[in-house]
Amino acid sequence: MKIIACYSNKGGVGKTAASVNLAYAFAQAGKRTLLCDLDPQGASSFYFRVKPSRKLADTAFFEDVGKFTKSIRGSDYDNLDILPANLGFRDFDVFLSRMRNKRSRLKTALQRVKADYDVILLDCPPNISILSENVFRSADAILVPVIPTTLSQRTFDQLAAFFKEHDLPVKKLHGFFSMVQKVKALHVDTMAEMTGTHNRRLMKAQIPFASDIERMGLLRAPVMATAPSSTASKAYWALHCEIQERMKTT
């Protein structure tokens, strides 16, 4: 089982769109996938038309494994389930460590309901200072969408610095350019510069700025499901393949 966190300490960078489409891509590739909506805005659940679960506000929630497994919802697509939760961060730590522990009651309960996942994708809330380092430690990969602008570049630099300061494995950090507009000189220049600085921390696949992605809010489905042959869908698929490849080697 692999845990992939999709994270950005800056809002509006296409993080949720990436989480939703990547989860869909993994599921399509035959991986049993659970997408955890950890963002308080609950946007990834919204895209899958899954209504938020009220029960999960309960702090004693993770003591009750049964309740947890019950709050998972099947998406409309094969191999893809959604956890529509707004977890507290403390609970979230517990969640990750229990998913890691093969003999934990959580893991056993999931196996019992045939929900033992190959991939758990976390749509993380955008706040590094509060989010525990444990997420970064537990995850196999941390995906970071970066809009090729000066501000985003600084944010990514800060994240990389944070990793080094806290002795976190920088190798787990996988940035990718998001909402890319190649007609803009700034985008092209920033990408060239960042590739120079961060090199292997940046993936080759890029997600373009596309109206198809914006329309996801209207259609409430992954763009890969509604417009599978669009440029955006092909970009997400390429991103998924590259992550798969990178996780194999780490």
Added chain:
Amino acid sequence: MMQLEIAGCCLSNTAMNDLEKADFGKLKTVQTQDAEAVDFTVFDCFDQSLRQSHRLLIETGDTLELFMADGQVLKQVARRAGNFVVDLSDGPVKQALSDLSALRSLLPVGSGELRHETLTLFDDVEKVQCRAQLRFLTTTDGGMLLVALQGLRGYGKALSQLGKTLESVGAIALGEVDVYTQLFPQHPRYRAKPEIAISPDMAAFDAANDIIAAYIPVARANESGITADHDTAFLHDYRIALRKIRAVLSLFKGIYGSEQTDDLKSRFSALMAVTGRVRDLDVYLLEQQKYYDLLPQSLHAGLDTLFNHLASERAEMLAKLSDHLRSKSYDEEFARLVKLFGSRKKLTRGPNADLSAKAYAGVLIWKRYRKVCEIASAIDADTTDTEVHTLRIHCKKLRYLMEFFAPLFPQEQINSLLKPLKRLQDNLGLFNDYAVQQDSLSILLSQFNEPSHTGVLAMAQSIGALIAILHRRQMEERIRALDSFVKFDSPQTRKMFRKLFKGD
């Protein structure tokens, strides 16, 4: 959606209208046709083991689907190396068929057209809450609708709602219905062991006639499978049916006039005799792997020669047997026998014909049991193989008698006697098989009187080694058989035999 709950059931084709009109409250339904209609074929073994266990195996295009009695629907690729379960590609269907006989091939039962639709239940934001895969199966004389429910995790209410609606329009679990009658009403039932209703007061003459009349069609049902060479079990079942008939003729003494008894015996023996060699060769070839496992690699080349020889002999013998089974004279002979046991007017009554079945059964079984005990009492470490063979024959006859008349006695008690008897017979049977195999290998060896011929020397070595191993196994089995006899010959068993068949 993780497919956590899939439940299958079936409906009559017309019930679909009711399902379309059903009310799902806040949920909306949409029905979509998934693809063009495709051809399907239903497969089963000739012994109908899938039908009897309420399973339905369907091939469409490159997919095999297995509908289980408990509602599970399993799927895998149809690609296969042959028609036996072992030949299927690895997958859930193959796994779920592992209980089928390894000797039985999967054969097409019939075919038709399959239309695939999906019924989806949505909520107010168009979120799917539950799906049902609808498979409309249409055949020349029938049809049905197979429904596979697919629940989505966290939407259990919608699933149970759909389940209840299906039930209300008449859906039945596969485990409770014979789908074969709905799809292929003309397809005959086959039972290698037909159920024969024998009552205590019926005349022994009628009981014998009923048993013979029930086994004749079993034998005939296997003819086409033998000639088509689907699998070796056809010939095996054919022979067993004839053997049961012969057992009635030889064990039920004084039922028919003595002249007619002799005539019938020789006619059924003749039918059986022509099948003997093919069956022997089948047994060798089925055991082929075992022989290879018994001998070291260095002797395998000799086995190759041996089995090539046996395989070509089998092909030749089977062709002869098939010609015989297709011949006019064979067909006419069987037709005469069918008529004889159908009208029964030309059957002559022997001195015991009018005894009541139960009284007659008691006498026969008790006598045979006494005989078995008599031989067994003399058995010790010095007993000759011939005596062990005699014991085997009597045990076999005893078992046939008890099985024929089983319906006349309390089932539990009969079974408690048959179980240890069967174990004993298995040992005796193996003992006999090893002896027969040694003999026939020796005979085979003597047929090759040109040892210089390529491969014959190697084969002779392999056969020699096999005979040595078979002899050792025979000795081991003999010890086991005698041990099983001691277990069979318990004071309780004796008491039970006396109570059931002697009546005191």
